[in-house]
Amino acid sequence: ETGVTQTPRHLVMGMTNKKSLKCEQHLGHNAMYWYKQSAKKPLELMFVYNFKEQTENNSVPSRFSPECPNSSHLFLHLHTLQPEDSALYLCASSQADGGSNEKLFFGSGTQLSVL
Amino acid sequence: AQSVTQPDIHITVSEGASLELRCNYSYGATPYLFWYVQSPGQGLQLLLKYFSGDTLVQGIKGFEAEFKRSQSSFNLRKPSVHWSDAAEYFCAVGGKTASKLTFGTGTRLQVTL
Numbered sequence: 001e002t003g004v005t006q007t008p009r010h011l012v013m014g015m016t017n018k019k020s021l022k023c024e025q026h027l028g029h030n031a032m033y034w035y036k037q038s039a040k041k042p043l044e045l046m047f048v049y050n051f052k053e054q055t056e057n058n059s060v061p062s063r064f065s066p067e068c069p070n071s072s073h074l075f076l077h078l079h080t081l082q083p084e085d086s087a088l089y090l091c092a093s094s095q096a097d098g099g100s101n102e103k104l105f106f107g108s109g110t111q112l113s114v115l
Numbered sequence: 116a117q118s119v120t121q122p123d124i125h126i127t128v129s130e131g132a133s134l135e136l137r138c139n140y141s142y143g144a145t146p147y148l149f150w151y152v153q154s155p156g157q158g159l160q161l162l163l164k165y166f167s168g169d170t171l172v173q174g175i176k177g178f179e180a181e182f183k184r185s186q187s188s189f190n191l192r193k194p195s196v197h198w199s200d201a202a203e204y205f206c207a208v209g210g211k212t213a214s215k216l217t218f219g220t221g222t223r224l225q226v227t228l
Contacts, residue, residue, distance in 0.1 A: 004158070033214065042119070043159075043205065043218040056214055090158055094213045102213045106151075106158030 003027040006091050006107035013081065014115055021076040021110045023091030029105070031096040032074040034066060037088040037109070049074060050096055081114045088112070117142045119208050119219035127225040128196050136191040136222050138206030148189040149207040149216070150180055159205060165189065176200070201226045 004025045034046040048056035049068040065077040091107040118141045151159040163174025170182040209216035
């Protein structure tokens with residue numbers, strides 16, 4: 001139990017579907033993140049939220065739409081995805097206080113397959 | 116721009132043998148360095164981190180890493196590997212802020228009995 005829970009664990013969707021990934025952190029952190037993990041590629045940061053405000057969007061296509069209703073919950077809404085979007089999507093959280101002890105805590109991820 | 120290179124994609128060691136996973140980085144200032152481990156079907160878990168001070172850092176599960184500024188390296192070591200250490204290991208470099216981390220492509224460790 002890492003304190004960061006992601007659902008669903010696996011998702012198969014067609015290119016015309018709309019689905020959402022959910023992340024919940026039970027650690028009292030103030031920052032949440034979406035990462036994309038593809039085979040043989042470095043982890044790619046997609047979005048960062050601090051105190052519910054989006055602070056980073058690393059040139060992510062608009063077919064990915066994040067939502068952070070509060071500091072404990074983060075969603076990634078998916079629509080009209082492409083097969084190359086198939087990957088493991090990881091959520092993470094941290095206590096962003098400007099100090100040197102900031103650490104990322106990851107969920108187990110959602111394995112997404114786009115057909 | 117900052118970057119991380121993990122030159123070994125896949126390593127196989129026998130249980131009980133020693134392990135060293137290599138990590139080289141490029142960073143414009145004093146780096147914050149991390150090693151994470153990812154077991155199958157799981158997210159990443161922090162093994163250890165280096166911010167400053169002693170260049171040999173101890174982590175969880177018996178792992179340690181040594182920061183060598185002259186070689187721009189932060190290699191991960193364990194004196195005696197256990198079968199449960201089989202996983203993928205990621206090195207990362209960045210500054211104070213977690214969102215500025217750059218990860219390597221990972222090294223997959225296989226442990227033979």
